Amino acid sequence: MHSQTAISQIRHQIAPFAPLGDRVPTLRDLFKSQPIETFTAGEAIFWEGDPAGQIFDVLEGVLRVYRILSDGRRAITGFIHPGDVLGVSFQNRYLFTAEAVTEVKIRRFGRGRFFSMINETPALRPQLFAILCDEMSAAQDQMLLLGRKTAEERVVSFLFAIHRKRAEGADIELPMSRQDMADYLGLTMETVSRMMTSLARRGFIVLGPRHTVTLRRLAALREIAGHDKDEADAPASPLRRAVWPN
Amino acid sequence: MHSQTAISQIRHQIAPFAPLGDRVPTLRDLFKSQPIETFTAGEAIFWEGDPAGQIFDVLEGVLRVYRILSDGRRAITGFIHPGDVLGVSFQNRYLFTAEAVTEVKIRRFGRGRFFSMINETPALRPQLFAILCDEMSAAQDQMLLLGRKTAEERVVSFLFAIHRKRAEGADIELPMSRQDMADYLGLTMETVSRMMTSLARRGFIVLGPRHTVTLRRLAALREIAGHDKDEADAPASPLRRAVWPN
DNA sequence: CGTCACTTTGAAAGCTTTCAATAGGAGTGG
DNA sequence: CCACTCCTATTGAAAGCTTTCAAAGTGACG
Numbered sequence: 329m330h331s332q333t334a335i336s337q338i339r340h341q342i343a344p345f346a347p348l349g350d351r352v353p354t355l356r357d358l359f360k361s362q363p364i365e366t367f368t369a370g371e372a373i374f375w376e377g378d379p380a381g382q383i384f385d386v387l388e389g390v391l392r393v394y395r396i397l398s399d400g401r402r403a404i405t406g407f408i409h410p411g412d413v414l415g416v417s418f419q420n421r422y423l424f425t426a427e428a429v430t431e432v433k434i435r436r437f438g439r440g441r442f443f444s445m446i447n448e449t450p451a452l453r454p455q456l457f458a459i460l461c462d463e464m465s466a467a468q469d470q471m472l473l474l475g476r477k478t479a480e481e482r483v484v485s486f487l488f489a490i491h492r493k494r495a496e497g498a499d500i501e502l503p504m505s506r507q508d509m510a511d512y513l514g515l516t517m518e519t520v521s522r523m524m525t526s527l528a529r530r531g532f533i534v535l536g537p538r539h540t541v542t543l544r545r546l547a548a549l550r551e552i553a554g555h556d557k558d559e560a561d562a563p564a565s566p567l568r569r570a571v572w573p574n
Numbered sequence: 575m576h577s578q579t580a581i582s583q584i585r586h587q588i589a590p591f592a593p594l595g596d597r598v599p600t601l602r603d604l605f606k607s608q609p610i611e612t613f614t615a616g617e618a619i620f621w622e623g624d625p626a627g628q629i630f631d632v633l634e635g636v637l638r639v640y641r642i643l644s645d646g647r648r649a650i651t652g653f654i655h656p657g658d659v660l661g662v663s664f665q666n667r668y669l670f671t672a673e674a675v676t677e678v679k680i681r682r683f684g685r686g687r688f689f690s691m692i693n694e695t696p697a698l699r700p701q702l703f704a705i706l707c708d709e710m711s712a713a714q715d716q717m718l719l720l721g722r723k724t725a726e727e728r729v730v731s732f733l734f735a736i737h738r739k740r741a742e743g744a745d746i747e748l749p750m751s752r753q754d755m756a757d758y759l760g761l762t763m764e765t766v767s768r769m770m771t772s773l774a775r776r777g778f779i780v781l782g783p784r785h786t787v788t789l790r791r792l793a794a795l796r797e798i799a800g801h802d803k804d805e806a807d808a809p810a811s812p813l814r815r816a817v818w819p820n
Numbered sequence: 821c822g823t824c825a826c827t828t829t830g831a832a833a834g835c836t837t838t839c840a841a842t843a844g845g846a847g848t849g850g
Numbered sequence: 851c852c853a854c855t856c857c858t859a860t861t862g863a864a865a866g867c868t869t870t871c872a873a874a875g876t877g878a879c880g
Contacts, residue, residue, distance in 0.1 A: 377804060395718050396803040403721040405714055417710040424714065447696065460706045464663040467713035468651055468670065472641050474720035475649040475760035479868070506827065514721035516869055521828055537877095557642040558623060725836070752859060762837055767860055783845095 355455040359385035359435040367428040380418035389432030404512040482513040483523040601701040605631035605681040613674040626664035635678030650758040728759040729769040730799040
């Protein structure tokens with residue numbers, strides 16, 4: 329089952345690192361030597377339950393990762409953007425399906441080689457750890473959102489998260505459908521739509537063409553999104569040094 | 575702030591591993607040389623926002639880990655049981671508060687030394703990775719539960735998860751309050767109570783004394799809990815070998 | 821310019837919450 | 851050992867937020 333996986337059988341000769349000069353290798357450098365693959369919107373990169381054989385570096389486009397209940401209910405557990413690495417936090421099998429929301433360009437790398445490289449290159453280990461910590465952090469945020477936030481707070485939190493992660497200005501792009509957003513936020517697409525309309529009517533956002541949204545009154549929005557206790561007054565954590573001593 | 579942390583300043587001489595003979599060291603062996611500390615019910619082990627300085631091996635008791643919104647809404651993101659290791663998946667600061675549900679006995683280990691040991695001991699790395707993967711897996715399950723399951727499914731899923739993780743027979747222990755369960759399941763304590771009563775009335779569970787519950791008709795319960803698509807017919811994954819090649 | 825898919829909007833229904841009161845249980849003190 | 855108190859759990863009834871069901875609107879694309 330799950331055999332319609334879109335994974336083609338590609339095997340490349342070992343080419344540990346592309347030329348880096350004297351630079352410390354980055355995790356994502358590992359992928360540099362791999363060919364770029366393209367997936368069209370709607371295509372799956374891998375399926376829940378597939379043997380977790382590979383790790384992916386996302387270059388372009390947006391993916392959704394999700395799980396489905398037996399009766400068809402779907403929960404999107406995350407959206408993956410360019411710069412993200414997909415598929416690390418698995419032991420044997422992928423725990424979710426990864427599907428292209430837009431056209432997507434990726435590079436893939438075998439898990440065996442991936443972890444070999446990490447074993448051989450101490451400098452990579454803190455980076456792997458950082459990825460896993462970021463994934464956990466996002467999951468924590470999402471559990472708080474799903475467990476305790478209202479529909480409006482969820483939508484605004486989502487807009488804010490996209491803004492923080494992706495935006496250059498006040499404009500953000502929402503390439504996913506309302507149904508995708510709903511399945512990510514634990515709502516129905518109608519509720520998402522109503523919240524978007526309501527936010528627009530009250531002047532918090534402007535719905536632009538082609539899946540773009542402009543955020544207005546960021547401070548007010550942040551308030552609506554809801555935040556952790558003490559997070560408000562606490563100064564943004566200045567220290568950002570790597571924790572894994574290497 | 576958060577300075578009322580229950581972390582006492584303990585510094586011990588380096589004692590890399592307690593005697594192990596020729597056995598391959600286990601991650602939890604690291605803690606063996608550390609003194610056992612006891613926390614009483616309700617006490618915090620660390621607070622959200624504290625510098626993430628230490629890692630904990632839980633020997634006895636149950637903890638809850640949670641985050642709180644500014645208006646007081648609480649989301650418990652997990653319960654920690656004996657055998658679990660707490661506090662690994664952080665970069666700089668703890669992302670949640672950890673509090674004793676019952677009396678708890680733990681050992682602690684500094685993060686610096688912890689990661690040093692892992693750097694020096696390749697055999698430990700797959701174990702650390704496994705912990706992080708398990709945490710992610712649990713978080714995924716929880717997102718599916720919070721985002722797409724009904725109140726009854728959430729409660730049954732919870733009972734089942736406890737059963738799978740902790741039970742020797744059909745009896746399980748729920749040392750946490752209804753409010754704790756509610757904050758974990760994204761419900762109110764009243765709804766949790768109603769679901770428990772309803773399950774008992776229909777013969778799916780028996781509410782025993784002292785926070786014990788007996789599960790009846792496991793198969794029927796499993797059906798109520800909801801499961802992933804294909805999970806039903808798929809044979810339990812037989813392969814369980816470590817994925818990190820070392 | 822027509823079609824198809826997605827989005828928005830409306831109205832009613834439903835599940836969970838809220839508010840309130842009763843019941844139960846553990847610990848304390850007489 | 852029993853009464854008392856406090857805290858937690860249960861139960862009831864009404865309210866509310868989100869969902870469901872339905873229909874109209876919008877936009878992309880051939």
